[in-house]
Amino acid sequence: MEWSLFAKAEKESMLENEKLKQDIIQKFGTPCAVIDLDIVDRNIAHLQALCDNAKLANRPHIKTHKSPLLALRQMEAGATGITCQKLGEAEVMVRAGIKDILIATNIIGAAKSGKLAALLRDVSLKVCADNPTSLNVYAEAGRAAGRPVTVVIECDTGQKRAGVATPNEAVALAKIVQHDPWLEFGGLMFYPPLDGWLATQEFFDTTQAGLSSLSLVPKIISTGGTPNLKNLGLLDGATEHRSGTSIFNDRMMMAAGVANIEDCALTVYTSVVSRAEDTRGILDAGSKTFTPDTGGLDGFGLVLEHPKARIYKMAEEHGFIDISNCESRPSIGDILRVVPNHVCVVVNMFDQLVAVRGNHIVDVIPVDARGRLV
Amino acid sequence: MEWSLFAKAEKESMLENEKLKQDIIQKFGTPCAVIDLDIVDRNIAHLQALCDNAKLANRPHIKTHKSPLLALRQMEAGATGITCQKLGEAEVMVRAGIKDILIATNIIGAAKSGKLAALLRDVSLKVCADNPTSLNVYAEAGRAAGRPVTVVIECDTGQKRAGVATPNEAVALAKIVQHDPWLEFGGLMFYPPLDGWLATQEFFDTTQAGLSSLSLVPKIISTGGTPNLKNLGLLDGATEHRSGTSIFNDRMMMAAGVANIEDCALTVYTSVVSRAEDTRGILDAGSKTFTPDTGGLDGFGLVLEHPKARIYKMAEEHGFIDISNCESRPSIGDILRVVPNHVCVVVNMFDQLVAVRGNHIVDVIPVDARGRLV
Numbered sequence: 001m002e003w004s005l006f007a008k009a010e011k012e013s014m015l016e017n018e019k020l021k022q023d024i025i026q027k028f029g030t031p032c033a034v035i036d037l038d039i040v041d042r043n044i045a046h047l048q049a050l051c052d053n054a055k056l057a058n059r060p061h062i063k064t065h066k067s068p069l070l071a072l073r074q075m076e077a078g079a080t081g082i083t084c085q086k087l088g089e090a091e092v093m094v095r096a097g098i099k100d101i102l103i104a105t106n107i108i109g110a111a112k113s114g115k116l117a118a119l120l121r122d123v124s125l126k127v128c129a130d131n132p133t134s135l136n137v138y139a140e141a142g143r144a145a146g147r148p149v150t151v152v153i154e155c156d157t158g159q160k161r162a163g164v165a166t167p168n169e170a171v172a173l174a175k176i177v178q179h180d181p182w183l184e185f186g187g188l189m190f191y192p193p194l195d196g197w198l199a200t201q202e203f204f205d206t207t208q209a210g211l212s213s214l215s216l217v218p219k220i221i222s223t224g225g226t227p228n229l230k231n232l233g234l235l236d237g238a239t240e241h242r243s244g245t246s247i248f249n250d251r252m253m254m255a256a257g258v259a260n261i262e263d264c265a266l267t268v269y270t271s272v273v274s275r276a277e278d279t280r281g282i283l284d285a286g287s288k289t290f291t292p293d294t295g296g297l298d299g300f301g302l303v304l305e306h307p308k309a310r311i312y313k314m315a316e317e318h319g320f321i322d323i324s325n326c327e328s329r330p331s332i333g334d335i336l337r338v339v340p341n342h343v344c345v346v347v348n349m350f351d352q353l354v355a356v357r358g359n360h361i362v363d364v365i366p367v368d369a370r371g372r373l374v
Numbered sequence: 375m376e377w378s379l380f381a382k383a384e385k386e387s388m389l390e391n392e393k394l395k396q397d398i399i400q401k402f403g404t405p406c407a408v409i410d411l412d413i414v415d416r417n418i419a420h421l422q423a424l425c426d427n428a429k430l431a432n433r434p435h436i437k438t439h440k441s442p443l444l445a446l447r448q449m450e451a452g453a454t455g456i457t458c459q460k461l462g463e464a465e466v467m468v469r470a471g472i473k474d475i476l477i478a479t480n481i482i483g484a485a486k487s488g489k490l491a492a493l494l495r496d497v498s499l500k501v502c503a504d505n506p507t508s509l510n511v512y513a514e515a516g517r518a519a520g521r522p523v524t525v526v527i528e529c530d531t532g533q534k535r536a537g538v539a540t541p542n543e544a545v546a547l548a549k550i551v552q553h554d555p556w557l558e559f560g561g562l563m564f565y566p567p568l569d570g571w572l573a574t575q576e577f578f579d580t581t582q583a584g585l586s587s588l589s590l591v592p593k594i595i596s597t598g599g600t601p602n603l604k605n606l607g608l609l610d611g612a613t614e615h616r617s618g619t620s621i622f623n624d625r626m627m628m629a630a631g632v633a634n635i636e637d638c639a640l641t642v643y644t645s646v647v648s649r650a651e652d653t654r655g656i657l658d659a660g661s662k663t664f665t666p667d668t669g670g671l672d673g674f675g676l677v678l679e680h681p682k683a684r685i686y687k688m689a690e691e692h693g694f695i696d697i698s699n700c701e702s703r704p705s706i707g708d709i710l711r712v713v714p715n716h717v718c719v720v721v722n723m724f725d726q727l728v729a730v731r732g733n734h735i736v737d738v739i740p741v742d743a744r745g746r747l748v
Binding site: 022025026027028029030031032063085086105106107108109110111112115130131133134156160161162163164165271272273274275276277280282284285287288289291292293315316317318320331332333335344345348349350351371373374 | 396399400401402403404405406437459460479480481482483484485486489504505507508530534535536537538539645646647648649650651654656658659661662663665666667689690691692694705706707709718719722723724725745747748
């Protein structure tokens with residue numbers, strides 16, 4: 001393209017973008033969480049292709065978007081099922097017609113076993129466990145529903161979060177499962193640290209031997225994590241992968257080397273509402289929009305219009321932005337698009353996502369599973 | 375009381391508390407945000423008494439509870455009005471019948487000026503400003519509604535957040551307000567740093583002189599902040615105070631010396647769901663319940679049952695708890711009550727608060743203004 005044509009195209013694209021900003025502020029106001037569906041589609045397809053290439057089933061984690069609509073898009077693209085972190089999230093997804101669900105946390109307590117039983121009457125569920133108390137809860141729910149719960153044993157290979165610490169414990173839990181008529185052994189779940197795949201292989205192989213001696217065959221060997229997409233296929237024996245963040249991506253995924261800026265589907269539109277000092281701006285989005293989760297990065301997001309700006313501090317409804325290094329400094333009323341550090345926790349602050357394609361608003365997507373804490 | 379009687383009473387109280395925990399988990403599950411209305415009532419009365427003693431109007435900030443029901447309780451106890459941070463919060467409060475509202479942030483943008491005009495048709499509103507662009511938005515809304523907006527000039531005396539930095543700017547804005555038929559000058563708003571009350575006095579006195587020369591008399595001189603309750607009355611000329619957190623209190627307010635543990639009305643009930651390691655427990659409440667906001671304190675909350683436990687890390691739905699120093703170590707299935715570091719951001723994660731008196735559930739209070747980000 002000739003330079004003059006290129007400049008014209010760029011100017012038109014900027015004008016188009018300015019028009020979208022005005023549409024957003026007219027219809028929704030700021031702060032507003034906006035997702036670009038073209039990028040979302042691409043990200044969904046990309047994850048599916050990565051899993052296909054590694055011959056793994058794709059079980060995306062819905063914690064990132066909490067939207068049945070987007071979960072269904074992932075299923076249509078080839079996902080075999082989804083992952084939920086909370087029972088309440090699973091309830092929302094079942095209502096949307098999704099039937100293959102893994103709940104990736106221990107579920108404890110009376111209200112939960114009742115809810116679990118209610119869900120089990122509609123669908124077969126896979127639930128993870130790392131202890132016998134959870135197994136009791138699941139067996140109780142299975143008995144109440146008249147349908148066994150499929151149990152996936154959570155194994156810790158270095159995250160030091162939940163998960164049994166040794167293959168022996170994994171096998172011991174599998175044995176309890178084997179002997180309970182209301183439980184069915186489903187397999188093993190791992191969330192390997194980035195550099196912990198060798199250790200995961202060892203853990204798996206040892207556990208596998210123990211399971212064989214019980215004549216148990218795991219159907220599911222699940223790995224997880226979006227940064228771990230670069231390790232996909234490293235665990236010999238894995239059957240599926242759980243990735244959440246890859247549907248939207250964020251600054252953390254860029255830092256982890258699994259996404260580029262053009263893969264970031266969600267931006268928060270925020271207005272500059274104060275310029276009390278020459279080098280300081282105040283945004284109308286603070287910790288009740290972005291949360292204080294920096295994900296270990298400097299600042300609270302990347303400002304697309306002013307990449308040299310630094311969001312350095314958050315009050316509940318104020319974002320503090322240092323604009324001293326900006327080529328041109330934003331004015332009061334300017335709308336800035338911010339790529340968040342950690343998109344999962346940001347989506348969780350919104351009741352809806354505004355969906356665009358290019359520079360046109362095409363939909364409003366409710367975050368239906370937000371607030372389903374139980 | 376004799377020791378044996380005392381021991382009996384204590385045992386009964388523990389059993390009662392155990393019964394409440396079982397009620398909570400049966401009816402709601404964990405994590406669950408529970409407020410003790412006896413403490414809430416006491417905190418509301420205490421704030422009112424502090425303001426009365428200092429001869430200041432009490433304008434509590436609803437950002438902490440986001441509940442019209444609780445705002446109405448504060449009004450009944452003597453508050454003259456309320457403070458909101460967002461226009462959307464004000465909409466919820468107006469719907470509940472509250473008429474005296476100060477919005478304590480700059481409001482910018484088309485959607486907002488339309489919403490502001492719509493609200494103005496129902497009630498007279500006080501809105502703060504630190505710049506002429508905001509004033510334009512307010513005047514436009516006033517014109518559209520046919521009723522002027524009362525403007526309170528936000529002044530910065532050391533927080534380095536929003537607010538004009540000098541008395542001259544404050545007076546210049548007041549002058550713009552004076553000459554716009556759709557704006558009415560209301561007064562000045564301060565959020566003094568704990569050690570910035572002398573500077574605030576100087577700022578106020580100088581501004582006051584400037585306002586006098588314009589024949590402007592501020593009706594409202596507003597100070598804010600719960601830690602600032604210990605400075606109440608230090609600003610000669612102040613007419614009102616805005617305190618949010620004092621209705622519930624939290625670990626930050628304890629650290630600030632304005633609350634004791636028995637003044638903390640809100641606890642998060644959370645279950646121990648994993649004990650994968652001897653010294654590590656995992657709670658079913660992580661950063662999507664507590665947020666990563668530590669408020670500068672160590673750990674993410676105070677565990678009432680195990681004061682020596684330390685919540686040292688958060689994943690989205692996992693709270694990591696170090697129990698190595700506990701006298702007795704919690705088991706899987708134990709319900710723990712956690713006083714959060716920063717209660718305002720925690721309430722904001724819940725759709726409802728379960729209200730108890732002593733050990734009985736008496737109500738479920740919706741957090742109606744949650745998610746009103748615009």
